[in-house]
Amino acid sequence: MSPVLDNIDLYWGGFLRSLGIALWGLVGSLVWGTVLAIFRVSPVPVLRGFGAFYVTWLRNTPLAIVLFTMAFGIPTLGINFSFYWFGIAGLILYTSAFVCEAVRSGISTVPTGQAEAARSIGLTFSQSLGLVILPQAMRAVVPPVGNVLIAMIKNSAVVGAMGVGQDLFSVYNRMTSALGYANLPSITGMAIGFLIMTLTAAGLLALFERRTVIAR
Numbered sequence: 001m002s003p004v005l006d007n008i009d010l011y012w013g014g015f016l017r018s019l020g021i022a023l024w025g026l027v028g029s030l031v032w033g034t035v036l037a038i039f040r041v042s043p044v045p046v047l048r049g050f051g052a053f054y055v056t057w058l059r060n061t062p063l064a065i066v067l068f069t070m071a072f073g074i075p076t077l078g079i080n081f082s083f084y085w086f087g088i089a090g091l092i093l094y095t096s097a098f099v100c101e102a103v104r105s106g107i108s109t110v111p112t113g114q115a116e117a118a119r120s121i122g123l124t125f126s127q128s129l130g131l132v133i134l135p136q137a138m139r140a141v142v143p144p145v146g147n148v149l150i151a152m153i154k155n156s157a158v159v160g161a162m163g164v165g166q167d168l169f170s171v172y173n174r175m176t177s178a179l180g181y182a183n184l185p186s187i188t189g190m191a192i193g194f195l196i197m198t199l200t201a202a203g204l205l206a207l208f209e210r211r212t213v214i215a216r
Helices: 002-006 008-040 045-059 063-077 082-111 112-120 127-163 168-176 183-215
Strands: none
Touching: 002 183, 008 045, 008 082, 008 127, 008 168, 008 183, 045 082, 045 183, 063 082, 063 127, 082 168, 112 127, 127 168, 127 183, 168 183
8 A cells, every 4th residue: 555655646636537437427327317317208300219218329339438539539520638537528428318218217116197287287297397307216216326327436536447537547647657657556546536426426315315205
């Protein structure tokens, strides 16, 4: 552990960089995944078809392919950003497909009578979904969505492998190549950083889940 302690400032900077990737991915995946779930249950056939195609395609595509397509395929279309933002975008696109299915499963747990009652008082589809169905569905999707987001935090290490720079994976590479430390202690420091993130996320998820159970 001495290599990690001797370079704690280096690991701390990498931890903050990786945490930023995870937080951007978390927010983006929740927003886009929820929008996709709405598409999946929409009465508009085009939106349902797009949602079904998107989820089927992304859920059956390896994350590495999505990330490399974003980093090396999109620039050929004249769209250029840093690897950092391409990596975050790829992580969001991939994870949102799983968030979508978790949210859609929660929507299906809400009794159909709720939607029928909303329509009977004159609410539109979007109003009944936003005011009646989604608030009830969100309580049921906390555990599955939380598990997806914890998996996303671990998947963010793959984003680091693209060479975004200054993240935990980059720190590991620098420790073993430029600084000449052994692989095992160097990768242990990276693992500890991700362990802190995932355990913190799991604890917050458990707390939020207990609060939603009480709210019922």
